[in-house]
Amino acid sequence: MAIYDLDRTITRAPTWTPFLLHAVLRHALWRLALLPVVLGAAALKGAGLIHRDRLKQVMHRAALGTLSPARAERLAAGWLVRFGPAQIRRKARAQIAADRAAGYRIVVATAAYRFYAEAIARDIAADALIATATAIDARGHLLPRIAGGNCYGPAKRAMIEAWLAAEGIDRAAAYVRVYSDHVSDVPSFDWADEAIAVNPHAALRRVAAKRGWRIVDWND
Template sequence: MTAKTKLALFDLDHTLLPIDSDHAWGEFTQAIGWCDRAEFKRRNDEFFAQYQAGTLDIHDYVRFATDALRRRGAAEAMAARQDFMRQVIGPAIRPQARALVDAHRAAGEQVVIVTATNEFITRPIADAFGVDELIAVRLERGADGWITGEIAGIPSMRAGKVARMGEWLAARGLAWGQVEATFYSDSTNDLPLLERVRHPVATNPDARLRQIARERGWRILDLFQ
């Protein structure tokens, strides 16, 4: 019997990070004066509440979240992202999260971050964890090479995470039956992928996911306690 490829899949926000990087980026851009502070905060908090409730329209949110990026242009956006990584994300990366990723890597497992946050925000965060394989919301690029505010392909959210993982596997000549996957997530938004893998781990779970994990006998990991 051929040994199965072992995968360690990680959600990002509130799983490997104790914060929501998408929401934090919005807070950061209002702090540096890219948008009207009161109006942006109102809408950003509204979208975040919708995400927590499982009702978020990802296309609407990405248009909103990338509006300032589109207007500022690539050079200014990249410079702001470097500051964001240094000031916000770096201090939020905890040793226990690094150790968890490193333990799976040391065991010979392929580590993949699978997140509903867009690739502009999450690529340098994945790099900070030493993770090459990132499945994030892909941003459509216009003729000028810069983002348009639309999503390219299937957004990696809810059932879209399963679909995008399927694409990732197929690109490597693999199918679900050929892998043994562990998936760490904090949210019921990720139930489709948690139910698809062999080893679901409710990580820093919200109240609803904690209850589901208890009922189904899933492992519960409170990483940041």
């Protein structure tokens, strides 16, 4: 099994802000009036006064509000047309193809919301997606509230393990490699049989060098 992080691993840039900008600028310009709310929340996050999960939900509420599944799918599809060609790494696609040819099951595990990360997962033909979910109302609409935890750091590892259990996959019998750019994924790296740091930032590069993890450059 080959488990790939999304932002800055498969993609060159983060995905959340570009997705929100696409949604606002092309479909809901009036929501720009709520930008001060987002900037205020970002400042509070920077000062350590609110958690990253809270900031994520504020951004969701301000830029998207409540979404029907159909609207969420349309927004994600339109965004991917503009974002994907330039931002999905060519070398990531090549490694995914090589892993698939070698018999690996391709899994994307990301803190990105599932409702838009699914578009990239389909584009790269991933076998499975483990991602942050939104709460759902009685009509089936997506609410600006995280459900089941943000798929980040230790929670990502827990969600991967829960997914394996739900799939009936015996961890002891599975060989797992993990690809990521960020030190927040050290819990998943420690759990994997093979850890691969992709264009790591400084903190992960130090950890990878100390622990002998493979470091790869996917810039082109």
